[in-house]
Amino acid sequence: MENLKNSESCDPSSFLRHFRKSSATPVMLLRHIAQAMATEMQEGLDHPGERKLKMLPTYLECLPTGNERGLFYAIDLGGTNFRVLRVQLDGKEGRILKQESIQVPIPQEVMTGSSKDLFGFLAKTIVQFVSREADLGFECVALNQKRDIGFTFSFPVNQTKVNGGSINAWTKGFSISDGVGEDVVDQLEIALADMGSVNTKVVCLVNDTVGTLAQCRYWNDDAMVGVILGTGSNACYVERAAAISCWSSPPEADDLTVVNIEWGNFCSELLPRTFADEGLDADSLNPGQQEFEKMIGGMYLGEILRRVLLKMAEDTGLFGSEIPERLTKPFSLLTPHMSTMHGDDTSSLEVVGSVIEEAIGVKYTTLATRKVVYDVCDIIAERGARLSAAGIVGILTKINRCGDLMLSCLTTPNDTEVKKTVIAIDGSLYEKYPKFRNYMEDAMKEMLGEDYANNVTTTLSKDGSGVGAALLAAAISTELRLGDVGVTK
Ligand code: ADP
Ligand code: MG
Numbered sequence: 001m002e003n004l005k006n007s008e009s010c011d012p013s014s015f016l017r018h019f020r021k022s023s024a025t026p027v028m029l030l031r032h033i034a035q036a037m038a039t040e041m042q043e044g045l046d047h048p049g050e051r052k053l054k055m056l057p058t059y060l061e062c063l064p065t066g067n068e069r070g071l072f073y074a075i076d077l078g079g080t081n082f083r084v085l086r087v088q089l090d091g092k093e094g095r096i097l098k099q100e101s102i103q104v105p106i107p108q109e110v111m112t113g114s115s116k117d118l119f120g121f122l123a124k125t126i127v128q129f130v131s132r133e134a135d136l137g138f139e140c141v142a143l144n145q146k147r148d149i150g151f152t153f154s155f156p157v158n159q160t161k162v163n164g165g166s167i168n169a170w171t172k173g174f175s176i177s178d179g180v181g182e183d184v185v186d187q188l189e190i191a192l193a194d195m196g197s198v199n200t201k202v203v204c205l206v207n208d209t210v211g212t213l214a215q216c217r218y219w220n221d222d223a224m225v226g227v228i229l230g231t232g233s234n235a236c237y238v239e240r241a242a243a244i245s246c247w248s249s250p251p252e253a254d255d256l257t258v259v260n261i262e263w264g265n266f267c268s269e270l271l272p273r274t275f276a277d278e279g280l281d282a283d284s285l286n287p288g289q290q291e292f293e294k295m296i297g298g299m300y301l302g303e304i305l306r307r308v309l310l311k312m313a314e315d316t317g318l319f320g321s322e323i324p325e326r327l328t329k330p331f332s333l334l335t336p337h338m339s340t341m342h343g344d345d346t347s348s349l350e351v352v353g354s355v356i357e358e359a360i361g362v363k364y365t366t367l368a369t370r371k372v373v374y375d376v377c378d379i380i381a382e383r384g385a386r387l388s389a390a391g392i393v394g395i396l397t398k399i400n401r402c403g404d405l406m407l408s409c410l411t412t413p414n415d416t417e418v419k420k421t422v423i424a425i426d427g428s429l430y431e432k433y434p435k436f437r438n439y440m441e442d443a444m445k446e447m448l449g450e451d452y453a454n455n456v457t458t459t460l461s462k463d464g465s466g467v468g469a470a471l472l473a474a475a476i477s478t479e480l481r482l483g484d485v486g487v488t489k
Contacts (some may be wrong), residue, residue: 034391070088085467148200277291292387389444
């Protein structure tokens with residue numbers, strides 16, 4: 001966009017032409033990005049904590065198989081709400097017989113209080129929910145038996161074991177005065193013990209990508225990757241336990257575990273960045289970080305759109321001689337606005353017009369202007385979706401599930417040797433933005449080749465951060481009960 005940065009004025013169509021060019025993601029570029037992602041993943045594994053990809057170990061030694069039986073709990077603390085959930089499992093025949101959850105907002109005074117206040121609040125909510133087990137017709141846990149809980153905790157954690165890790169920082173509007181450096185599971189267990197009677201045990205501490213993968217794996221052994229495409233973006237995948245160099249007592253060398261990539265922080269010269277990405281990053285709370293996430297996350301796509309439209313208003317007079325006031329306000333355009341406009345299939349682009357009026361405050365627009373706005377949405381969403389696809393293919397490259405990437409369009413792989421791979425995805429971008437999803441899936445086909453792509457399926461794994469964590473708790477407790485240290489393959 002060099003030539004656009006200093007341009008005093010130009011017409012919208014030539015601006016658009018340049019913008020399209022600098023956002024382009026031709027398939028060869030995507031393949032190189034995928035390769036760079038795979039290389040960075042290996043770097044992160046080889047140098048724990050020292051590279052752009054953190055490649056955090058989960059210390060999981062098993063994933064759900066579908067054979068689990070009994071009553072299991074999950075708790076999910078990720079943002080403004082706290083959720084507690086239970087599932088009654090009945091093996092492969094009955095699967096999830098029953099499921100129940102509650103969601104409570106975290107009171108403001110708890111979000112800004114002490115960690116004792118927060119964990120006390122969580123413990124109280126858990127105890128109340130557990131006490132209604134029998135009323136709701138769930139099979140009760142025997143008096144002498146503990147209730148196993150999977151804990152989804154979506155804050156930065158330095159994980160040290162499958163059910164423990166210290167808090168690195170409170171984020172997302174929480175400003176707790178203490179607790180950083182403390183073990184999150186210990187703090188919860190202490191708060192639960194203070195409450196007295198409930199017999200519970202947190203058996204795993206996970207993040208939402210891992211829950212997403214676990215939920216899908218419960219139904220399908222071929223699930224290998226979990227991806228979040230929501231406010232932010234991240235992914236995890238099934239890796240050999242032997243690859244985790246910091247695991248002091250790993251299971252057998254060829255056993256499997258899960259690694260949380262933290263792929264949002266991927267960065268590369270290869271990424272097609274524009275003036276809008278640079279501005280967004282410079283004005284963000286974490287400049288220089290999360291470069292990949294800032295090009296694909298739901299928190300950012302709408303803001304990229306706003307920055308491009310503002311520049312077009314300034315340089316090309318897109319909205320007339322005045323710059324719309326609201327367009328100058330960061331985050332005045334959100335990703336749902338963008339997907340609504342992008343979904344407009346009326347010939348006069350009426351929906352685009354009404355979103356422009358409602359969000360930007362411009363009452364009258366010509367069809368030509370609305371078409372330009374539509375095209376900018378298309379370019380930004382297509383780029384984000386195709387980069388997400390490159391990230392996924394990068395993981396497939398790392399685990400040897402991508403065929404021969406560079407040759408795949410020339411050769412037909414031998415079907416009998418090819419393993420099926422399922423990618424579990426959760427988040428509103430994938431679920432509620434059909435054009436984003438289609439662009440992503442098309443790019444995966446382009447990169448992998450039509451034939452090989454038939455072996456790779458992407459699927460919505462909704463609510464993994466809740467149910468997935470309960471299923472993981474079930475898998476772990478089943479392994480422990482069987483005294484089986486082997487890992488689900
Ligand atoms: P979270 O990531 O917080 O768990 P979601 O997966 O629901 O939650 O993702 C929320 C993000 O998705 C927000 O950034 C929001 O702007 C975006 N979003 C919500 N609905 C839509 C939609 N219909 N189309 C596109 N983006 C959406
Ligand atoms: Mg989510």
